[in-house]
Amino acid sequence: MIVPLDLVLFLVLIVTAVLALAVKDLLAATALLAAYSLFAALLFAGVLAVDVALVEAALGAGLTGVLFVIAILATTRHSSPRPDARRRWAVLPLIVAFLGLMLFASTGLPDRGDPDAPAQRGVSQTYLADSYADTETPNVVTSLLADYRSMDTLGETMVIVTAALAAALVLIRRVDDPSDRTDDPRDTPGGDADLDRDLGPADEDGYGGRGPR
Amino acid sequence: MIGAYPSVVVRVVCALLSPFILMFGLYVVAHGHYGPGGGFAGGVFIAVGAILPRLTLPEELAYRLVPPAAGPLAGGVGLLLFLLVGTLPLLVGGSFLDYGAVEIAGLEASRVRYLGILVVEAAVGLAVFGAMVLIVDVLTGKDRP
Amino acid sequence: MMMLLPLLFGAVIAVLAGLWRSAAAQVVAVITTASALVASVIGLVTVVADGPISYELGGWPPPIGIEYVLDPLSAYLAVIIALIGLLVTIYPVEAAFDLRPRKGVPLYPLVLLLLTGLMGVVLSGDLFHLFVFLEIYAISTYGLVSLGGDRGVFAALRYLLLGTIGSGLYLLGVGFLYFSTGTLNMADMATQLPAIADSPTVLGAMALIVIGLALKMALFPLHVWLPDAHSYSPPGVAALLAAVQVKAGAYGLIRILFDVFGPAYTGEGLPVSVALTYFGLAGIVVGSVLAIRQTDIKRMLAYSTVAQLGYIGVGIGLATPLALVGALLHVLNHAVMKSGLFLVAGGIIQRTGLKSIPRFSGLGMRMPLTMTGFAIMGLSMAGVPPTAGFFSKFYLVWGAIELGNWLVAIVVVSSSLLTVVYFLRLFERIFVAEPTEELVADATEPSPRVVGTVAVLAASVLAIGLFNVVIVREILMPIAERMLG
Amino acid sequence: MMELLLDRYIYVLVLVLLAIGLYGVLVKGDLVKKVIGLTIFSTAIYLFFIEGSLQEGGTAPVLMPDPENPGEFLNDPLLYVDPLPHLLILTAIVVGVGVVGVALALLVRLYRTHGTLDEAVIADRLAGKAPDIPAADERRDAFDVEDAGDGDA
Structure with a gap:
């Protein structure tokens, strides 16, 4: 309905x-x-x-x-605004092939909502049946998250902390930026630009307006 | 680049709103056993409560409310808490994260698991809060403790 | 679990230690990886003697809970990961990462999280859990690659986009499998799959998982992210990436193809095996040819990684015990050789700032110890006996001939010749030519930690070469026979 | 085909979303748009899992109190939808946000040095500065030097 x-x-x-x-x-x-x-x-x-x-x-x-x-x-x-026409033609066949593969694969899926689907008859039955007896937690998703599959949650917590640290590593100001090293200029033409290097009017295309503030 | 928002209405409303968001976040963390919610959603709400002042209030004030060091610290402590909870059962002969193996006098194994879930949710909430605040801080360029 | 625990804790403690004092983080990292190495060696010895160990997390038996399985294959890879991780963390921080981190810069925490992710991938006995760890190591890689200056950042972003698509495809594949079987545990799924072997869903899932993991492993033609990411990242990161990070993808492929899908899918003549073989071959050729054309040393090494991953792909694709032994031995060889080469490159860059090969002339006289190590590993890359590299190719060729697949044999042998070409050119410059650069003339041997690390790796190249029979007979042959038997 | 569409249009619609996301990541020249495409792609994956978890006649996987035994809960699996995909997708959402965070950090860093987020322009600038690095191998698509002209136009 x-x-x-x-x-x-x-x-x-x-x-x-x-x-x-x-x-x-x-x-x-x-x-x-x-x-x-x-x-x-x-x-x-x-x-x-x-x-x-x-x-x-x-x-x-x-x-x-x-x-x-x-x-x-x-x-x-x-x-x-730059359209990338050539890449589009290279990628479209890939996407069509991917769609074909997925369409082919989804023909074997059980119908949506089918109570006899393997997934409904699989391990989740156990979770639903035992959750309260095992953990006194009516919300089965919570008991799954923090108990039956708590290692997943630990991994997931690590992922988000990792992501925060990685973002910090990308943007944080470091004491010794690579460009300060004694690289021979001819060896790395242009060098690795410093975080703060001012490239001057790099954005002359008229679209470089910063945000409202 | 993000500091006091020009409109006083926005500033006041956000300042009034953020403690309530924080409280709602805590409620969501604690409510995970009985309804939708838990550490992830709750941690996000708490983080929003801390991020909102950063987007609207003057910088010094916002950083006094939640200092930038809180991000990595909360992330690390949350993860550490999770790990410690996981290791505790190892010490009494259970397997990793098997809270039920810890025997607390007067409590059944299922009750211990129930408490274990609560602690884990809190740890997850703390870690998510820290991670989100840290990401926002580095994106806005305020990363130094 | 014993192996993962030190890494888990180490990563967290390193975060907090890094906040306090940056040097402390490295100490924590070294201790952590050392204990992980000890634990994984013990693990390897145990499982080779007594058979696989299964660990039920949270006390829930699989398939209810998540299971960690330590069998010879995962223990073997765990040892490699911990070994390379230890060497990279010992390596001096400026040479390895191009920077001396300020207080609060989360460098070593990310390295440890990268290792934790890899360790989790090889230990996990659960398809979804593998995805979570796949993302842990991938995200820390994105951060670490961005250390390589401006181009590193751009390379990291492109890698992020492709890598995330790769894990997305893997996740979709896992979803298809879950909806067909109702379980996520690998062993449980392996028992259920033969009954529905013909289902289009399962075939589609296999295709998605193979594409996703091949993207992670940078198998040709999905390697486009690799050369940039590996050559612009700092030497220590490049060593980690080339040595162990791409191998996690290879491991996932081996584990899922042979253990989860099993022989019913990977027998001879099925499109997946054939595709892996021929894409692997193409990767060998393209990678070798492009490597010859490079003048930047790290870029050359990065392209040669594409070629070497081709060997591993071929070994998986041929799917005979001998070829699989070749592929697995090559995982170890390549880890040792390539990390050694990248670390030597780091030492050279640290001492002289030079990256371009034509300007290395005469470096052999100035840095004899380092360069000898470099030579040993280069010979091994080229597959000169009795170094380690010879034997893995030998098993591959043997496996191919056994199948009557002469094309594979010819390509593998002739690409070795190509490798000889580019390393000989390099050696000629380093050892024979006179110094043309002042920087070279003034160069001295790098710090003892650099030389020590390189020496360990060079010695292990020789040791693996000499004792490869032991490794193959005791560890790899049983693995291959069990998986394909 | 028709039957597939009528019976299981949900999966087909998810496929459309997946394709839109992929198109965004692979074709768009603007880096922010690429990240947006990535988000669309991953959300489509979440939809796939969640749609698959539905069970006809089931309710949300929060156990209902048993009306006959106070303090007990109805735990017949037929009453509820499948909770496992929910957990998986919770995890995947958090992972996805982490990835987006890192991607945006990289974008900000790139913008600070280059002043633009046009992939081709940045690639050209990096390649143009480094003539000793061959630009033609694997960089066919985005890195061609001829493209530099209309990139700035």
Whole structure:
């Protein structure tokens, strides 16, 4: 009965995805991307994945949007309009081949919502049946996350900490930047540019306006 | 590059909002057992509570509320907490992350697991909070403790 | 678990230690990797003697919980990872990473997280868990590659885009498998797959997983990210990447193709094996030819990595015990040789600032110890007996001849000749020619830590060459026979 | 084909989203757009998993109190949708945000040195500064020098 709503949401998703890639203003693209994530979160909620919907709304739509906005404010708001026609023709066959492969693969999938699908008869039965007895936790996703498959969660926590550290390593000001080393200039023409090197009017194409502030 | 927002309405509303967001975040972390939520969503909410002042309030004030060192520190401590909880059962002969193996007088194994989940969620929330604050800090160029 | 634990803790403690004092982080890193090495050697000895060990995390038996499996294959790779990790962390920080980190720069934490990710990949007995660790090591790599200055940043971004697509494809493949079997545990899935062997979903999943992991492993023609990422990153990072990081992809491929999908899918004549073989061959040829054309030493080494990964791909594709032994032995050989070569390059750059090969003239006289190590590893790359590199190619060729696949045999042998060409050219310059550069004339042997590290690696190249029969008979042959038997 | 579309249009729609994302990553010349494409791609993967977890007649995987035994919960698996994909996707979402964070950090760093986020322009500038590095091998697509002209135009 919720199927038509699903369909509508999916069409909206496709439209926002296309628009997010098409618009020239990057802030608008970010807003569209956040809308895309939000609609995805609605879809998640529609098929009863409430935990995922919450996290997608908070992380996918909220925080990712904030990160994009901060990055765009720190860089430029205008996307470079340059079409890359040759690459498009090289990539399209790849995408078509990928779609063909996926279409072929999805013919073997069980129907959506089929209670006899292997996944429904697999390990998740055990989780649902035993969760309360094992952990006194009615939310099975939580007991899965923090107990049955807690190692995944540990890995995931490490991923996010790793990502933060990697971002810090990329942007943090280091004492000894490579360009300070005694490289022979002829060996590395131009050298590795310093973080703070001013390249001057590198952005003469008229699109280099920084963000609003 | 991100500092006090020109509009006083925005500044005041955000300043008023962020403690409530923090509280909601804590609630989501703690509520994971019974409904949607848990460490990840909660950690994000708490992080948003800390990030919002950074986007709207004057810099000094925002960094006094949540100093930049909080990012890496919270990330490290959260991860360490998770690891310690995981290792605790090893010491009493269980396997890694097997909270049920820890015997606490008067509590059944399932109850111990229940508590273990709570601690893990808190650790995850802390780590996610730290990581997000750190990412925002380096992106805005304020990375030095 | 014993092997992972020191790394897990080390990474976290290194984060906190790095905040406090940057030198402390390196000490923590060395201690951590050393204990991981000890643990993994013990692990290897144990499993070779007593058979695989399974570890149930959280006390939940698989397939309910996540399982770690330590069998000879994963123990073998764990030893390689810990060894290279230890050598790179011991290596002086300026030479390895082109910078002396300020307080709070998370350099060693990321190196440890990279190693943790790799270790997790080889230990995991769960398809999704493998994805999580795949991402841990990938994300730390993106950060580390960006240390290589401006071009490093750009290379890191392109690698990030392609690498994330790779893991996305892998994840999709895992999804297809999960929806067909209802489990994520590798062993459990392997028992269920034969019943639905013909399902298009399973075949599609296999294709997705192979493409995703081949992208991670940089198998030709999916290698486009590798030359930039490896040649612009600092020497220590390049050593880690070439030696162990791309091997994690190879490991995943071997494990999933042979253990999860099993012989029903990987028998002779199936498209996946054939494709791997011929793409591997193409990679060998293209990589070798491009390596000859490079003048920058690190870039040359990066292209030669493309070629060497081709050998591993061929070994997996041929799917006979002998060829698989060749591929696995080559994983070890290449790890030792290539990390050694990159670290030597780091030593040269640290001492002289030179990167361009034509200007290395006469360096052999000035840095005799380092250059001897370099020569040994170069000979091994070229496959000159009795160095390690000879034997892995020997097993590959033997396996190919056994199958009657003469094309493979011919390409492998002739590409070795190509490798000889480019290393001989280099040696001629280094040892015979007179110094033309002041920088070379003034050069001296790098610091003892550099020389020591290089010496260890050069000695192990010789040792692996001499004792390869032992390694093959005790460790690799049983693995190959069990997987393909 | 028609039957596939009607019966299981969801998977086909997910495929469309995957293709849009891939197109964005591989074809767009602007680096921010590439990262946006990456996000679309990964969200499509999440949708695939979550749509697959649905079970007809099932409800959210939070156990319902048993009306007959207070304090007990109904634990019949048929009552709930499959929770395992939910966990997997929670993990994947967090991983995805981490990747986006690193990607944006790299973008900001690139912009600080180059003042642009056009992939081809940056590539040309890096390659142009380094004539001793062959620009024609694997750099066919994005790195061709002739492209530099219209890149700035």
